[in-house]
Amino acid sequence: MANNPVRVLEIGGHSAGYSGRLFVRSGAEVVRIEPPEMVPSWASDAATNTYLHAGKQRINTQDVRLVGELADKADVVICEASCADQIDSWDFDNFLTPIKVAITPFGRTGPKRNWHATPHVLLAMGGYTHLMGDEDKAPLSLPGHYLEFQTGALAYTVANACLYARPHRDTKDVDIGMLETVMALSQFTVVRWHCTGDVRSRHGSDFWFISPSDLFRCADGWVYLTIVPGFWDPFVVFLQRPELSVDPRFCTNDDRMAHRDVLRNIIAETLVTLSKDRIESRAEACRVPLGAVKTFSEILKDPHLDQRRFWEEIDMHVSATTVRSPGLSFRIDDEVRPSLRLNDTENDHV
Amino acid sequence: MVNGPLNGIKILDLTHVWAGPLAVRFLADLGAEVVRVEAPSSRGPRVFPSSPIGGWMGGVPGDEPWNANAAFNKLMRNRQSFCVDMKQHSGRLAFLQLVAVADVVIENFSARAMPSLNLDYDVLREANPNIIYVTMPGFGSTGIYKDRVAFGPTVEAMSGLTYMFGYGRNQPRNTAMALLDPITATNSAAAVVTALRRRQQTSKGCRVELSLHEGGVAYSGPWLIDEQLGNVPCCIGNRHPGMAPHGVYPCDTEQAGESWIAVACANDHQWSALYLLIDAHGMMLNRSWSLSQRITHHDVVDECLSRWTASQNSQQATTRLQQAGVSAGPVNTAADMVADEQAMARNFFVDYESHGVPMPGNPIKMPELNTHEWTASPDLGADNADILKRWLNYDNRQIQALEEAGVIMNAPPA
Numbered sequence: 063m064a065n066n067p068v069r070v071l072e073i074g075g076h077s078a079g080y081s082g083r084l085f086v087r088s089g090a091e092v093v094r095i096e097p098p099e100m101v102p103s104w105a106s107d108a109a110t111n112t113y114l115h116a117g118k119q120r121i122n123t124q125d126v127r128l129v130g131e132l133a134d135k136a137d138v139v140i141c142e143a144s145c146a147d148q149i150d151s152w153d154f155d156n157f158l159t160p161i162k163v164a165i166t167p168f169g170r171t172g173p174k175r176n177w178h179a180t181p182h183v184l185l186a187m188g189g190y191t192h193l194m195g196d197e198d199k200a201p202l203s204l205p206g207h208y209l210e211f212q213t214g215a216l217a218y219t220v221a222n223a224c225l226y227a228r229p230h231r232d233t234k235d236v237d238i239g240m241l242e243t244v245m246a247l248s249q250f251t252v253v254r255w256h257c258t259g260d261v262r263s264r265h266g267s268d269f270w271f272i273s274p275s276d277l278f279r280c281a282d283g284w285v286y287l288t289i290v291p292g293f294w295d296p297f298v299v300f301l302q303r304p305e306l307s308v309d310p311r312f313c314t315n316d317d318r319m320a321h322r323d324v325l326r327n328i329i330a331e332t333l334v335t336l337s338k339d340r341i342e343s344r345a346e347a348c349r350v351p352l353g354a355v356k357t358f359s360e361i362l363k364d365p366h367l368d369q370r371r372f373w374e375e376i377d378m379h380v381s382a383t384t385v386r387s388p389g390l391s392f393r394i395d396d397e398v399r400p401s402l403r404l405n406d407t408e409n410d411h412v
Numbered sequence: 413m414v415n416g417p418l419n420g421i422k423i424l425d426l427t428h429v430w431a432g433p434l435a436v437r438f439l440a441d442l443g444a445e446v447v448r449v450e451a452p453s454s455r456g457p458r459v460f461p462s463s464p465i466g467g468w469m470g471g472v473p474g475d476e477p478w479n480a481n482a483a484f485n486k487l488m489r490n491r492q493s494f495c496v497d498m499k500q501h502s503g504r505l506a507f508l509q510l511v512a513v514a515d516v517v518i519e520n521f522s523a524r525a526m527p528s529l530n531l532d533y534d535v536l537r538e539a540n541p542n543i544i545y546v547t548m549p550g551f552g553s554t555g556i557y558k559d560r561v562a563f564g565p566t567v568e569a570m571s572g573l574t575y576m577f578g579y580g581r582n583q584p585r586n587t588a589m590a591l592l593d594p595i596t597a598t599n600s601a602a603a604v605v606t607a608l609r610r611r612q613q614t615s616k617g618c619r620v621e622l623s624l625h626e627g628g629v630a631y632s633g634p635w636l637i638d639e640q641l642g643n644v645p646c647c648i649g650n651r652h653p654g655m656a657p658h659g660v661y662p663c664d665t666e667q668a669g670e671s672w673i674a675v676a677c678a679n680d681h682q683w684s685a686l687y688l689l690i691d692a693h694g695m696m697l698n699r700s701w702s703l704s705q706r707i708t709h710h711d712v713v714d715e716c717l718s719r720w721t722a723s724q725n726s727q728q729a730t731t732r733l734q735q736a737g738v739s740a741g742p743v744n745t746a747a748d749m750v751a752d753e754q755a756m757a758r759n760f761f762v763d764y765e766s767h768g769v770p771m772p773g774n775p776i777k778m779p780e781l782n783t784h785e786w787t788a789s790p791d792l793g794a795d796n797a798d799i800l801k802r803w804l805n806y807d808n809r810q811i812q813a814l815e816e817a818g819v820i821m822n823a824p825p826a
Contacts (some may be wrong), residue, residue: 065556066613080445084602084606085591088606088609090477099679101671101678102652102653102654102655102678103633103653103654103790104635104652104653105634105635105637105638105643105645105653106641106643107637108635108637108641108708109635109637109638109641110634110645111702112637113633113637115633132724133555139511141597141670145415160673161618162697164742167756168754169754169777171757172753172754172757172758173471173743173753173754173757173773174753174754175754177734177741178678178734178737178739178740178743179739180676180739181657182460182650182652182676182739182742183490183674183675183676183739183740183741184473184676184803185674185742186660186672186673186674186741186742186744187674187741187742187744187752188746188749189744189746189748189749190589191660191672191743192572192672192743192744192745193588194577194585194587194589195579195585196579196585196587199579199713200650200659200661200662200672200751201660201672201743202577202579202585202649202650202660203650203659203674204577204587204591204632205567205577205647205648205652205662206573206576206596206632206635207575207589207631207634208631208633211631212594212595212598213775214600215439215598215601215602216598216601216735216775216776217727218602218605219442219776220417220436220603220607221444221597221601221720222602222608222609223417223418223442223443223605223608223611224417225415226417226418226608226609226612227418227604234778235778235779236416236776236777236778237777237778238775238776239656239758239775239777240775241754241755242755242758242760242773242774242775244758245563245593245755245761245773245775245777246618246772246773246774246775247597247598248746249430249481249483249590250460250465250483251657251746251749252427252468252746252749252750252761252770252771252772253467253480253482253483253485253486253769253771254465254466254467254483254485254746255745255746255747255750256467256482256768256769257466257468257469257470257471257482257767257768258463258466258471259497260464260467261745261746261747262745262746264588265588266585267585267586267588268588269467269565269588275565275588276572277569277584277585277586282567282583284574285569286565286566286568286569286586287566288563288565288566288575290563293561293676297429299619309591326740327682340635344429345560346557346559346560349559349560349561351561351562351566352562352566353565353566353567353568353569353570353572354569354573355569355570355584356569356570356571357572357762358572358575358635358638358639358640358644358645358780360634361570361571361629361632361636362636362639364570365556366551366556366557367555367626367629367662369554369556370552370554370555370556370623370626372626375764376637376764380738381640385637385640385641385754386630386640387637388626388629388630388636389626389630389635390600390630391596391599391603391626391627391630392600392603392606392621393597393619393620393621393622394603394606394610394618394619394620394703395618395619396609406482411473
């Protein structure tokens with residue numbers, strides 16, 4: 063695709079940034095306009111910019127006319143703003159770009175189109191927060207940029223779908239509300255409430271309908287396991303407690319649910335003295351669904367990710383540092399991950 | 413099939429559980445023609461041992477419980493169903509004939525599944541050199557973890573998210589929401605359109621691979637880079653490194669039942685507005701505190717804010733905070749979400765299924781995408797004949813022969 067690259071103008075925050083990140087890696091030429099006020103990041107600005115904006119040209123301007131001129135020359139514009147009126151303030155509707163995607167917290171219409179919201183607020187309104195955390199404590203919000211990246215991926219998807227159809231279709235105008243992204247990515251909360259009358263609630267780390275499923279402390283950290291019924295027999299082998307397979311308290315998932323605290327203690331006692339490595343090896347050998355809670359330094363050294371050539375190298379330029387960053391979440395055939403460079407703002411001639 | 417930019421694209425959907433079906437739902441909502449290729453027992457047995465997790469459409473299993481699973485139906489709109497036994501020669505042949513005229517085959521089985529059916533990419537490519545084949549094994553098809561059992565929540569632990577999620581240092585939690593599934597779903601939809609664009613320009617099909625593990629790790633990207641820069645990230649509960657106050661606060665504490673509000677002061681201006689609203693004079697707070705001062709004094713800010721929120725319900729508190737210019741919203745349940753005036757004004761929840769079940773809509777809004785065109789989850793095998801005729805030009809006699817041989821059917825095995 064690099065022979066005739068698509069031109070993308072990206073305006074705004076982390077959602078537009080993530081969308082542009084995907085475009086860069088598909089061979090597009092991406093120009094980024096920094097937003098008037100950035101929603102604070104979960105990491106340092108250096109880290110966030112490196113992750114999201116390597117390979118882009120970046121401009122720090124609020125000149126609406128200049129931005130309009132750039133938009134008119136782009137194939138796609140992804141414009142993220144803090145509310146509907148801020149989208150209008152860019153004169154978005156008059157951009158001549160064939161494919162225009164607006165991203166706002168609540169969408170461009172409706173009574174809340176100009177409400178103030180961060181992802182933390184939207185996750186709460188969209189039903190996620192109510193489900194996360196311990197029953198007897200405050201609900202937990204999700205750290206990181208899940209919502210922004212999910213919205214950015216959807217913006218990328220629809221823009222590419224429109225590019226695919228472009229020879230035969232008219233100009234496209236897309237409106238993505240981030241609250242609706244959260245609600246669209248809900249598990250089964252709404253249908254369960256409607257069909258059974260049950261309001262789903264939070265249960266710490268466990269799936270309330272599966273036992274055992276929880277986090278367990280081990281010698282050097284934590285591990286998580288989810289033993290759905292078909293894995294119970296391998297699991298007792300993993301625990302090296304074969305007698306549990308015939309224990310009447312644990313024969314079925316319902317039995318295990320009824321005795322979940324007893325079972326939890328048995329598992330906790332077994333795992334607390336073992337290392338993450340040892341537990342993972344045993345789980346792999348017994349084919350038990352289990353994952354150790356990895357720190358970031360452990361993830362960066364993960365041999366599996368190395369074997370799969372998952373990482374890409376990014377030259378941070380200003381700090382003369384090269385870091386490894388996650389590559390794309392999908393790979394087409396055996397395409398090699400590119401090395402990219404993080405450019406300064408305003409140093410580029412676009 | 414509904415109107416949309418992916419009109420003309422034919423997808424064979426072999427997915428199950430959540431990540432794959434959700435990915436395909438996004439593509440179907442954008443106009444792709446999707447045929448769900450289903451094994452006879454893929455929706456469960458004729459008699460269910462217990463109620464499914466999302467309940468039954470209409471509240472009862474009915475005569476065909478396999479067609480009434482609400483959580484399943486939620487993911488299956490805008491598709492047709494072709495139910496075939498691919499273990500039989502003529503079933504396998506029909507499937508490969510469909511591959512020959514399709515654009516995309518998408519599945520989310522384990523890495524071993526398709527090769528064990530002798531339906532790996534090489535076989536599909538032989539049927540159709542231009543096919544785009546999408547696979548999403550939990551840890552990928554290569555590497556030392558490739559044979560590990562992968563469930564969303566267990567892989568989440570390995571992604572960095574569980575390390576950062578919880579009530580603070582040494583109090584990690586798992587979201588227990590299998591978040592790597594919706595992450596992989598959006599990544600898959602993005603991958604499919606990327607592959608389609610690539611094929612448009614190169615005229616070549618391809619194999620697309622995603623792993624739940626890599627999707628999760630990719631979302632930890634900024635933290636992974638920070639780690640290398642010496643800024644070691646750690647779990648800080650409901651707080652935020654760049655905003656304060658930032659948390660979830662109790663409302664209506666005198667009333668039975670719980671009610672909470674999420675509040676985030678994204679800048680000094682919002683803090684000043686919040687300070688005035690909660691009448692913080694004499695509360696040991698300072699209106700001119702900078703972000704770092706607010707972070708230092710987060711405990712006392714939380715205490716004062718909680719006192720203010722506790723005296724009112726979450727809707728009242730939200731309205732007052734929003735009017736003051738502060739980011740805030742109630743912690744909504746499913747019932748609250750469906751009744752939300754913004755969701756209603758934008759017709760987000762759509763009643764296209766039977767029994768008036770409100771189904772989550774599509775966050776991608778375009779003038780040409782019309783939810784009135786949406787079709788309900790198809791019954792198992794409901795479109796067997798139509799697909800064989802329309803895609804493969806089978807005649808009635810051939811179709812009847814397949815039915816009589818038990819190759820195609822519309823109910824699970826007895």
